[in-house]
Amino acid sequence: MKLYRSTIGNFVERDSLFYRIPVDDWDTLVCTDRFNDNVHDATKGMGYTSQEIGEVLSPVVSQEVWAAGVTYYRSRNARMEESKTAGGGDFYDRVYAAERPELFFKATGRRVVGPGGGVRIRSDAAWSVPEPELTLLVNSVGQILGYTIGNDMSSRDIEGENPLYLPQAKVYDGSCALGPCVQLAEGPLDYSAKINMEITRSGKAVFTGSTSLAELKRKPEQLVQYLFRDNSFPQGVYLMTGTGVVPADEFSLASGDAIRITIDGIGTLENVVL
Numbered sequence: 001m002k003l004y005r006s007t008i009g010n011f012v013e014r015d016s017l018f019y020r021i022p023v024d025d026w027d028t029l030v031c032t033d034r035f036n037d038n039v040h041d042a043t044k045g046m047g048y049t050s051q052e053i054g055e056v057l058s059p060v061v062s063q064e065v066w067a068a069g070v071t072y073y074r075s076r077n078a079r080m081e082e083s084k085t086a087g088g089g090d091f092y093d094r095v096y097a098a099e100r101p102e103l104f105f106k107a108t109g110r111r112v113v114g115p116g117g118g119v120r121i122r123s124d125a126a127w128s129v130p131e132p133e134l135t136l137l138v139n140s141v142g143q144i145l146g147y148t149i150g151n152d153m154s155s156r157d158i159e160g161e162n163p164l165y166l167p168q169a170k171v172y173d174g175s176c177a178l179g180p181c182v183q184l185a186e187g188p189l190d191y192s193a194k195i196n197m198e199i200t201r202s203g204k205a206v207f208t209g210s211t212s213l214a215e216l217k218r219k220p221e222q223l224v225q226y227l228f229r230d231n232s233f234p235q236g237v238y239l240m241t242g243t244g245v246v247p248a249d250e251f252s253l254a255s256g257d258a259i260r261i262t263i264d265g266i267g268t269l270e271n272v273v274l
Contacts, residue, residue, distance in 0.1 A: 002267070003039065003146060003182040005061075008054035012039050013181070017047030026061045030236045031140050039184065058114030058178045059137070059148060062235040065112060065176055067133070067152055068223050069102035070095045071242030072215050092163075101218055101226055104166060106152065106240060107176035113151075118274040120174030121253050125155035128253045131243035132197040132261040134213060136220055137182050139236045142228045144220060146182040147189070149261050149269040150240045153177075174274065178238065183266045189213065189220065193264035197245050200258045207251055211244030218242075 002013040005026050011018040019042040023029040029038065070092055095102050113119050121128035135150035153176065159169035191213045199207040220241060227239055253259075257273040 001039065001043075001184045001186065003059065003184060004053065004180070005057045005059045006054040007057065011048070011053050012042050012184075014043050016050075018050065018053045019043045019045055019047055020053075026059070027063075027235045030063070030137070030145065031234070035139065035145065056115055056180050058112050058117075059182050060109045060112050060178055060238060062109055063137075063238055064105065064109070064233065064235075065107040065135075065150075065178070065238040065240065066227055067104055067106040067150075067170070067240035068218070068242045069104065071101065071218050071223075072211065072244030096217065101223055103223070103227055104170065106170060111171075111173055111176060113174055113177040113271060115177075115180040115269055115271075117177065117271055118174065119151060119153050119177050119259070119271045120172070120274050121153065121255075122155045122158070122168075122172055122175075125158055125169075126252065127157035127160075128153065128155050129247050129251065130154075130197065130199070130253065130259045130261070132195050132245050132263075133240040133243050134193075134195065134216070134220075134263060135178060136224065136239045136241065137236065138224055138227075138233070138239060140232075140234050142224055144185050144224060145236075146184045147263075147266060148178055148182045148238070149180070149263050149266055150238070151177040151259060151261060151269060151271060152240050152243065177269060177271045179269050180267050190265060191216070194262075195245060195264075196262045198260045199247070199253070200260070201254065201256065206257075207247045209245040209247065215244045216241060 004011045010021045021042040131152040133150040155169040196210040262268040
């Protein structure tokens with residue numbers, strides 16, 4: 001089942017029908033002890049079509065968004081290459097091999113862009129890319145409620161100039177997109193699921209790439225465990241799990257580019273670059 005936040009309420013989708021959940025406040029829904037009961041009880045009511053549930057919004061209100069880095073071998077290589085002249089080549093390799101993951105703050109809820117919305121590239125960056133990521137929705141006690149699609153917009157030249165510039169390369173208005181829904185964690189994660197990304201410019205594909213969750217080095221539960229060490233998230237939290245799809249070094253996003261990210265079992269998140 002999939003959870004949607006829309007302009008007229010919160011809905012759960014089952015067998016192509018949408019059922020309204022009798023908890024309109026997203027934060028309350030995510031953090032209540034009755035989360036599973038509220039979701040499953042909703043399916044006993046009247047079903048709606050996709051045209052009847054209003055505009056689909058990003059599934060976030062007060063939740064912070066955090067991210068994990070260097071969790072795929074492809075990301076490790078890219079980070080080492082972009083930062084080699086700044087002395088960062090070695091420690092990205094160390095992070096990849098270390099027990100402790102790289103975790104960093106990404107966005108507040110108000111900075112997150114929803115399905116169909118416009119993501120941004122920094123005005124002072126010359127080398128910008130999207131990063132497609134499986135993203136976890138975690139409640140206030142560290143339980144993974146479900147999975148969504150994340151786009152971690154990144155300024156590679158800024159981070160490559162000096163790894164200490166990571167927050168500036170990652171955290172700015174419109175640097176994060178989430179959606180279109182949350183696939184509920186009703187069983188083990190399917191590690192055979194594919195992550196595909198396509199970028200089009202003037203209607204023509206300028207980049208396509210894919211990976212699978214099988215390439216993810218760290219288990220989601222391990223990332224969550226580290227995130228919750230000495231940290232609390234009363235409204236829950238989203239955790240991006242890293243990217244295994246990185247465009248070639250000569251590629252950079254441009255205004256008007258369309259980014260389409262698909263993860264098997266979840267759906268497709270589409271955004272345009274402003």
